[in-house]
Amino acid sequence: xxxxxxxxxxxxxxxxxxxxxxxxxxxxxxxxxxxxxxxxxxxxxxxxxxxxxxxxxxxxxxxxxxxxxxxxxxxxxxxxxxxxxxxxxxxxxxxxxxxxxxxxxxxxxxxxxxxxxxx
Amino acid sequence: xxxxxxxxxxxxxxxxxxxxxxxxxxxxxxxxxxxxxxxxxxxxxxxxxxxxxxxxxxxxxxxxxxxxxxxxxxxxxxxxxxxxxxxxxxxxxxxxxxxxxxxxxxxxxxxxxxxxxxxxxxxxxxxxxxxxxxxxxxxxxxxxxxxxxxxxxxxxxxxxxxxxxxxxxxxxxxxxxxxxxxxxxxxxxxxxxxxxxxxxxxxxxxxxxxxxxxxxxxxxxxxxxxxxxxxxxxxxxxxxxxxxxxxxxxxxxxxxxxxxxxxxxxxxxxxxxxxxxxxxxxxxxxxxxxxxxxxxxxxxxxxxxxxxxxxxxxxx
Numbered sequence: 001x002x003x004x005x006x007x008x009x010x011x012x013x014x015x016x017x018x019x020x021x022x023x024x025x026x027x028x029x030x031x032x033x034x035x036x037x038x039x040x041x042x043x044x045x046x047x048x049x050x051x052x053x054x055x056x057x058x059x060x061x062x063x064x065x066x067x068x069x070x071x072x073x074x075x076x077x078x079x080x081x082x083x084x085x086x087x088x089x090x091x092x093x094x095x096x097x098x099x100x101x102x103x104x105x106x107x108x109x110x111x112x113x114x115x116x117x118x119x
Numbered sequence: 120x121x122x123x124x125x126x127x128x129x130x131x132x133x134x135x136x137x138x139x140x141x142x143x144x145x146x147x148x149x150x151x152x153x154x155x156x157x158x159x160x161x162x163x164x165x166x167x168x169x170x171x172x173x174x175x176x177x178x179x180x181x182x183x184x185x186x187x188x189x190x191x192x193x194x195x196x197x198x199x200x201x202x203x204x205x206x207x208x209x210x211x212x213x214x215x216x217x218x219x220x221x222x223x224x225x226x227x228x229x230x231x232x233x234x235x236x237x238x239x240x241x242x243x244x245x246x247x248x249x250x251x252x253x254x255x256x257x258x259x260x261x262x263x264x265x266x267x268x269x270x271x272x273x274x275x276x277x278x279x280x281x282x283x284x285x286x287x288x289x290x291x292x293x294x295x296x297x298x299x300x301x302x303x304x305x306x307x308x309x310x311x312x313x314x315x316x317x318x319x320x321x322x323x324x325x326x327x328x329x330x331x332x333x334x335x336x337x338x339x340x341x342x343x344x345x346x347x348x349x350x351x352x353x354x355x356x357x358x359x360x361x362x363x364x365x366x367x368x369x370x371x372x373x374x375x376x377x378x379x380x381x382x383x384x385x386x387x388x389x390x391x392x393x394x395x396x397x398x399x400x401x402x403x404x405x406x407x408x409x410x411x412x413x414x415x416x417x418x419x420x421x422x423x424x425x426x427x428x429x430x431x432x433x434x435x
Contacts, residue, residue, distance in 0.1 A: 024150070025147060025151045039170055041170035041175045067150070070147060080347065
């Protein structure tokens with residue numbers, strides 16, 4: 001997939017994770033990498049940029065180990081950005097499914113149609 | 120970890136990321152790496168997990184660069200210079216992430232300057248029948264265009280009559296400085312809009328999240344709408360009607376004169392100093408409105424003053 005496109009999806013995922021609860025950097029990374037195959041170095045620039053854009057606020061909180069960690073929190077502007085990206089995503093993926101499901105999505109039926117047309 | 124952070128620091132400095140930012144990035148990485156080590160990551164797996172420092176630095180600095188600042192007018196290159204075919208000029212600018220500066224020049228040609236224009240094929244830039252068009256051709260893929268953020272600077276000869284200037288962007292900033300036009304129509308979602316020293320006839324300026332900053336604007340008709348962006352209008356003169364609509368951002372008026380001013384807000388506050396409309400109409404749901412005027416010789420005719428739970432104070 002196109003890198004920018006992938007990045008947009010990751011932005012949406014990072015926003016969603018942080019909408020559920022405030023997290024520190026590594027926590028976001030490990031949550032996302034449970035579901036998606038991503039490198040640490042793709043998530044950090046997203047956290048940083050969205051913070052700069054005013055979509056996240058950060059604050060420091062002591063951890064059990066003592067050292068303070070930087071927590072990220074979604075701002076109301078960030079929530080709006082989430083809604084915007086989510087809309088875009090739904091529209092895009094909806095379009096993809098409309099194409100893929102044209103004439104039914106049963107693979108056997110598609111194969112039959114394909115074989116018939118190539119005969 | 121020490122070596123990794125040092126390599127990262129070196130790579131960031133080489134890419135001219137400001138020192139203050141470097142400190143912050145290093146702190147963030149120290150924290151993330153410590154968390155990862157607590158989680159069982161071995162020092163030897165650092166590069167594998169976090170990526171090569173030079174690549175990490177590039178990813179960050181790329182972002183840093185595109186955090187655009189159109190105020191900085193350095194580093195533009197002349198993309199094209201057009202000889203005007205008449206004394207009329209129209210602008211049509213449509214973009215997703217690109218920034219725009221629009222100014223007049225003493226020169227005779229319409230000039231388009233660009234910064235970071237790496238994919239010319241993604242843009243439609245032309246000057247036909249007195250209309251300058253700059254459009255991002257890239258289909259929106261999920262709000263993220265394929266191209267980088269391009270910065271445009273358009274310089275128009277001061278001798279031309281500017282008719283309709285229409286500019287719309289999603290994330291880009293727009294600056295309009297020192298011109299006279301017939302119709303200014305600016306729209307943005309997240310980008311900020313700045314208009315300075317401008318004379319217009321019919322002005323429509325609206326944003327969703329972006330802020331609107333106006334200073335020294337004189338216009339016949341003024342219409343501005345904001346959702347959560349902030350509005351700062353300084354030294355604005357409207358010869359007929361002004362209408363400002365806000366949802367949740369705050370609006371500040373400083374030296375605002377109009378024949379009539381209509382202000383509607385949901386939860387945003389309006390704070391005004393030296394606001395002198397002949398007719399004033401205010402409506403808010405929960406936002407507060409506070410207007411403070413020093414000159415006592417202007418009478419304001421208050422046509423409407425309604426609020427559900429906000430406070431309206433007119434100190435004139």
